[in-house]
Amino acid sequence: MKYLDEYRDGRVAAKILGEIRRVTTRPWTLMEVCGGQTHSIVKHGVDRLLPPEIELVHGPGCPVCVTPLEQIDKAHAIAARPGVVFTSFGDMLRVPGSHTDLLRLKSAGADVRVVYAPLDAVRIAQDNPGREVVFFAIGFETTAPANALAVTRARALGVTNFTLLVSHVLVPPAIAAVLQSPGNRVRGFLGPGHVCTVMGTREYEAIARHYAIPIVITGFEPVDLLDGILRTVRRLETGAAGVENQYSRVVSPGGNAAAQGLIWSAFEVCDRKWRGIGTIPKSGLRLRYELREHDAERRFDVGALETHEPAACISGQILRGLKKPHDCPAFGTQCTPATPLGATMVSAEGACAAYYVYGRHPGEPVPVP
Amino acid sequence: MCLAIPGKVIEVFEDRGLRMGRADFGGTIRKVCLEHLPEAGLGDYVLVHVGFALSRVDPEEAERTYRFLEELDQLGELRAPEAEP
Numbered sequence A: 001m002k003y004l005d006e007y008r009d010g011r012v013a014a015k016i017l018g019e020i021r022r023v024t025t026r027p028w029t030l031m032e033v034c035g036g037q038t039h040s041i042v043k044h045g046v047d048r049l050l051p052p053e054i055e056l057v058h059g060p061g062c063p064v065c066v067t068p069l070e071q072i073d074k075a076h077a078i079a080a081r082p083g084v085v086f087t088s089f090g091d092m093l094r095v096p097g098s099h100t101d102l103l104r105l106k107s108a109g110a111d112v113r114v115v116y117a118p119l120d121a122v123r124i125a126q127d128n129p130g131r132e133v134v135f136f137a138i139g140f141e142t143t144a145p146a147n148a149l150a151v152t153r154a155r156a157l158g159v160t161n162f163t164l165l166v167s168h169v170l171v172p173p174a175i176a177a178v179l180q181s182p183g184n185r186v187r188g189f190l191g192p193g194h195v196c197t198v199m200g201t202r203e204y205e206a207i208a209r210h211y212a213i214p215i216v217i218t219g220f221e222p223v224d225l226l227d228g229i230l231r232t233v234r235r236l237e238t239g240a241a242g243v244e245n246q247y248s249r250v251v252s253p254g255g256n257a258a259a260q261g262l263i264w265s266a267f268e269v270c271d272r273k274w275r276g277i278g279t280i281p282k283s284g285l286r287l288r289y290e291l292r293e294h295d296a297e298r299r300f301d302v303g304a305l306e307t308h309e310p311a312a313c314i315s316g317q318i319l320r321g322l323k324k325p326h327d328c329p330a331f332g333t334q335c336t337p338a339t340p341l342g343a344t345m346v347s348a349e350g351a352c353a354a355y356y357v358y359g360r361h362p363g364e365p366v367p368v369p
Numbered sequence B: 001m002c003l004a005i006p007g008k009v010i011e012v013f014e015d016r017g018l019r020m021g022r023a024d025f026g027g028t029i030r031k032v033c034l035e036h037l038p039e040a041g042l043g044d045y046v047l048v049h050v051g052f053a054l055s056r057v058d059p060e061e062a063e064r065t066y067r068f069l070e071e072l073d074q075l076g077e078l079r080a081p082e083a084e085p
Helices: A010-023 A035-044 A069-079 A102-107 A118-127 A144-157 A171-180 A193-199 A202-211 A222-238 A257-266 A289-294 A315-319 A351-357 B059-070 B072-079
Strands: A028-034 A054-061 A084-088 A111-114 A132-139 A162-169 A188-192 A214-218 A242-245 A267-274 A278-287 B005-015 B018-025 B028-033 B045-049 B052-056
Touching: A010 A222, A010 B059, A010 B072, A028 A035, A028 A171, A028 A193, A028 A222, A035 A054, A035 A222, A035 A351, A054 A171, A054 A222, A054 A315, A069 A084, A069 A102, A069 A132, A069 A162, A084 A102, A084 A118, A102 A111, A118 A132, A118 A144, A118 A162, A132 A144, A144 A162, A144 A257, A144 A289, A144 B052, A162 A267, A162 A289, A171 A202, A171 A278, A188 A193, A188 A222, A193 A214, A193 A257, A193 B045, A193 B052, A202 A214, A202 A242, A214 A222, A222 A242, A222 B059, A257 A267, A278 A289, A315 A351, B005 B028, B018 B045, B028 B045, B028 B052, B059 B072
Parallel strands: A028 A054, A028 A188, A084 A111, A084 A132, A132 A162, A188 A214, A214 A242
Antiparallel strands: A162 A278, A267 A278, B005 B018, B005 B045, B018 B028, B045 B052
8 A cells, every 4th residue: 555565665674774773872762652653563573673772662652541440431331321322443342341341231232333433423323313322532632633523513413412421632741741750761752643643743842842852753654663763863862852753744743733623622621540540630631611412421420430450450650661561470361452451451552462462472582683 | 543544535525514535545445534634635645544534645755755764775885984995
């Protein structure tokens, strides 16, 4: 496919690797923010090709992973109600809450449906006027415009039986939380390419300046990732903090202004709890007051939910780049994608799940690049 | 989750006030909302996430970045110290 295949070209990747080896003189720890990047890095073995001085740690950018257990339990309580059609992206179906998951609820008779586009959920509501259709609106800034479109469209078309269960998160406050963690080792970031197609690169300038670090907005294919690593290492080696855009074929400094306008027409910034990390101030989105009629948490009173996370799980430290999946004694034994204990194992984009799926098991010898 | 892939716009139409289209992703055709990407038209490549076109792929930027990467080792050779005769 055009604009994908050429960024998987081993010949070009080898050239970039040669350049990374040439410019690296000291150890550096880099974090890729986005779960899609983590998945691609582990799948293609990008981290194992790097010189030993360069360590990649995996960031908190997997929205499925960081959706708090309370919201998952709320989703399950709503989905189990008679008269409800619960719609969701496929990624959320297997995520375990305190008692069950959406797939098990579906097999027990609940009307749970996977949608590809949030607009499809609005269509389901139009086609089922006697039912309450709820959409589980999760995601980062990349997904926020599509989710905002669904709710504003429902409002405009007078579709009153459509509500959102919102659990949106934002990337910049998470980067700041990583940098403020005691024991932080991260010196540079591969920035989230697709988030920046919407938001642009400017909000990262302030972070780069404040913490004097390089942030290179990076794509998702192996060649993009290696290019992003090369640019970050070059900046670290020369002490050049600041923002650089590796993914300029789709990311502009201002981002997509129309999509940003759409986000702010539906959502406003709020404090948000992240699974494994805790509450980060101003790190999430909630529905604007004018759209409260479309807020599932107002429409369905699910009462107070008590949740607890397994004590053995170290996903909070993994999400902040302090530990790797192999540092966890439960990895691959007690905790697997079929029986996840916490955030980083529940989604294919979580660091633990990616390590598990691509055979990164403890004690396995690492091939010399 | 933030997976987005480039597809070629092969049809543009309107659906009750919303600018929509169809895009070809290597043979798979899907409906795409183009409302918030007015600059994208027929034949353009757009980056699509959950049915929503986020941005237009800029062919010149893609070409420029890629050519630079392809030329990397030549640049490296230029920088390398010259071998003793």
